[in-house]
Amino acid sequence: MHKLVTAPLLTALPCFEACARHLSFTRAAQELNVIAGAVSQQIRQLEERIGRPLFNRLARNVSLTPAGETLLAAVKRSFAQLSLALADIDQPEGPLRLSCSPSFAMLWLMPRLKGFYQAHPGIDILLVAEFQDLDRASFSAGQIDAAIRYDVTDYKGMDVLPLMAEFLFPLASPVFIAQHADAVNRRTFAGLQLLQDAFAWHGAKADVEWRTWREGVAAKGLQAEVDAPDTSIAAKTTDGALTTESLPQDFNLFMIALSAARNHQGVCMARGALVHDDIASGALVHFTGTAVQSPASYKFLSGRADDPRVQVFGKWLQQEAALFSANTQ
Structure with a gap:
């Protein structure tokens, strides 16, 4: 019974x-x-x-x-x-609203999102492209669920997952290198047009990444092998006159500076995580062979760590970043 x-x-x-x-x-x-x-x-x-x-x-x-x-x-x-x-x-209703820089979203995240959707078909991602400082009020108001940032900020009071370090180095297209073979072969930047994201992160100086690379080259004792450019305005002053030779051309997004390099317009200070596919395809060349770690790094931020969608996406993102770092060391 x-x-x-x-x-x-x-x-x-x-x-x-x-x-x-x-x-x-x-x-x-x-x-x-x-x-x-x-x-x-x-x-x-x-x-x-x-x-x-x-x-x-x-x-x-x-x-x-x-x-x-x-x-x-x-x-x-x-x-x-x-x-x-x-x-x-x-489970919260609606997509996970993710604030992210356009360059990171387009060049690193988007090629990998298909894998996330296949593994987690029940979670949709709404990408909110932003390159300004993180708006904490958006988190408090529930307008943003999570964010990815490349910067040096200590986000106290927020849940922070470290993703990966970034490495900086100059690169250019094969066409540009062929057109300036003499300077490239002599490992000098004299007379070459430099390209840069002048807004690398909130509060950074325009030439912070070029300057970081130049100082890193000097610290490694490679100054004699690579004639790294001095991108500071003071270094361009001769007898009180300002010259723009080797002064970088500024862009407000990394992917625009990268696009200029793809179109043979100069030497771009690159972020390794965002140019891996360009180098692998041969579209751009890391011609100095010298990379320097950036003071900034990638991190995943959340004000809602108890949100299951945030937990799942954050764990997946850390795994993807670890896999990428392991395969590109």
Whole structure:
């Protein structure tokens, strides 16, 4: 005869599961924050309703009977299904709104998003292209769920997942290199048009990445091998007159500076993560062979770490960044 699933029986199941997991009524009582006598009574009432003993009472502990083993397996399955259902109900509605720079979105993230959608078809991503400083008010107001930033900022009070470091180096198109073979072969930048993202991150000087690379080359003792350009305005002053020779051409987005390099317009100070495909295809050439780590790095930011979508996307993003870093070292 089938036993009906009644409210008292359902109420007793969490108590039974705790006792079966601990194999101790005392430890189960401590977990449930009740006295041991209450646990013993609830298990006895459950056994009476089922009509069979669920535990073997031993001198110092308990063990499950065959009926107890069968019930425990069913309870575990049911609890797992309930947890999944509750997680689905608790899932925030709408897409995950992700703030990200246009350059990182187009050059690194977009080629990988297909893999995320295949692995997590229930989560949509709404990319909000922004290159300004992170607007924390947008997080507070719920307008943005998460963000990816390349900068040097210490985001206190926010949940931050480090993604990967960035490495800087000059690159140019094969056509540009052929047109300026003499300077390239002599490893000098004299007379070459330099290209740069003049807004690398909030608060950075326009030539911060060129300057970082030049100083890194000097620190590595390679100054004699690579005649790194001095991009500071002061270095362009001769007898009080300002000359623009080798002064970088400014762009407000990295991908525009990169586009100029693809179109043979000069030497771009590149970010390795964003130009990997261009180098692999031969469209652009890392002709100095010298890379320097940027003071800025990529990070995933969230003000809603309890959002399951943020957790899933953040974990996936960290895995993709780790895989990329391992394959490009």
